[in-house]
Amino acid sequence: MPLTAQFAPLYEITADWLIVPVFEEEGFSGPLAALDQRLGGALSRLWQAGDVTSKPIELTPLLDVRGAAVPRVMIVGLGKRAALERSILTDAATAAARCVTDRPRRRVAFALPSPTERLGWEELALAAGVGLMQGSQGPGVRKTEPVRFVPDDLCLIAPPGADADAVQRGARRADIEGRAVALARELVNMPPSDLYPETFAALALEMAGAVGIACTVLDETQLESEKFGSLLGVARGSERPPRLVLLHWQGAEKPTRLGYVGKGVTFDSGGLSLKANDQMLDMKCDMAGAAAVLASILAIAELRLPVDVLGILALVENMPSGKALKLGDVLKARNGVTIEVLNTDAEGRLILADALAYAVDLRATHLVDLATLTGACMVALGEQVAGLMGNNETWNQQVQSAAQRAGERVWPLPMWPIYNDLIKSEVADIKNVSGKRYGGAIVGAKFLERFVGTTPWVHLDIAGPAWAEHASPIRDAGGTGCMVRTLVELAAAK
Ligand code: BES
Ligand code: MN
Ligand code: ZN
Secondary structure, eight states: OOEEEEESOGGGOOSSEEEEEEOTTTTTSGGGHHHHHHTTTHHHHHHHTTSOOOOTTOEEEEOSOOSSSOSOEEEEEOOOGGGOOHHHHHHHHHHHHHHHTSSOOSEEEEEOOOOOSSOOHHHHHHHHHHHHHHHTOOSOTTOSSOSOOOOSEEEEEEOTTSOHHHHHHHHHHHHHHHHHHHHHHHHHHSOTTTSOHHHHHHHHHHHHHHHTOEEEEEOHHHHHHTTOHHHHHHHTTSSSOOEEEEEEEESSOOSOEEEEEEEEEEEEOOTTSOOOHHHHTTGGGGGHHHHHHHHHHHHHHHTTOSOEEEEEEEEEEEOOSTTSOOTTOEEEOTTSOEEEOSOTTOOHHHHHHHHHHHHHHTTOSEEEEEEOOOHHHHHHHOTTOEEEEESOHHHHHHHHHHHHHTTOOEEEOOOOGGGGGGGBOSSSSEESOOSSSSOHHHHHHHHHHTTSTTSOEEEEEOTTTTEESSOBTTBOSEEOOTTHHHHHHHHHHO
16 A cells, blocks of 8 residues: 655546545635536535535545546545644544545545645645555454455645655655554554564564664563563563563664663553453553554664664563562562562553663663553543653653654653652562552653663653544544654654
8 A cells, every 4th residue: 555646636636536635714716726627616516505614524525526537536624724733634634534445445545735834745745644544544454344445555646836855755754654653553453362572572573674673582581681670570470471672773873872662561461460351451552652662663764764763672461370470579670679569560660660771771862661551641631642751851842842743642741759759668679559549650650760860761651542442533443553653753853
């Protein structure tokens, strides 16, 4: 399903569907007038009758269209031109693509809107292209009867007078980013008995090799000699041995070395602090952080971005068994910090502790960790917003603004020293839970802070946005591929 760009008048486009976005105050005047004319004024009649209002994401399909090369047109609303944001365009393209891919299609085309004050051709092509790709893939790949059909071809259309280089740049990046987001979604959607630490690591090794990323996998013996005591504690309850994947893309020699660290709990049963069925049923999503790290580094390498990025996937399965961690056990992390384990369901921070300390040892200068870490973060910010916590205001801001440019929602939570008391332990340096109800997302971050030293570090708690319980017009249920685009944008800006 390659995504390409084409420069031609809309009435000449051949495709199974032509998706035409329209602004509220413009209707079918301006750039869309020529198409309207070929269609015998059908579009402006719909507008005048009030059948098309162009509120954001409003969809109006036109079938059996006569007068243009294309037989079907999908009109999609964008709202007011002045209010257009990348995320609105992405959502509009996603919603339209979800509708038109209900049957096998050879080619789906999307007419780019003309540039606005804030968004040029490149931004428009990137935002629309990613949406088009997102909406063309669904989670039902294991259904006997498919409900969605990936088109052979996706195409962004710009008028012959457009800045062709900018459109091409945006389309190329959308193609790469769109595939990366789809990969992260698919990894999250994979059944946990198919995707476990060894298979995840093998996949990463193969995919990294294909695009020239250096990749090493540490097995349980190597993790032992590298002093990953905290991660190994979590892993020992499972029949499946842990893995740590180290990815290194060195697109340039730079003083800045980014370190992306992902929580990869391929299934979180809670361990001996066992979850109830309702809390466990979507816990195959607990590796979404690791999926975002792998997918974004693949995209960064494919884009040949001139940056130095480390990716670390901390892969374990959290299971109860006769060998599992017990409450009251004390673990020693790679950096020497001792941890009293009082809840085996707070396992993400235990594996990230070692992985973050490892990233610091590998001389990462700026860290971002991504983790489906706490239900408390969803209580604080809802299901669609990631929590952002860190130890360096400048770096916090840079990550937050990269997310904003990528059209993804993150919001800061405080990290004041008053919270340090919550993880004080009687028997070890720290404990892994506070034992109190409040401020759970921050407690998790305060714990992680002990493993990054003075390196600028941001923790993104993606427990909410990593997973969609229900489908909506703008997205499928299941894995969302969240933060892949933010991580690519962050690298592109460095
Ligand atoms: N993986 C969960 C967090 C989670 C919850 C992710 C819901 C996605 C949706 C994490 O390992 C966990 O169990 N956290 C505990 C922490 C508690 C024991 C301090 C939680 O949130 O209840
Ligand atoms: Mn847990
Ligand atoms: Zn977990």
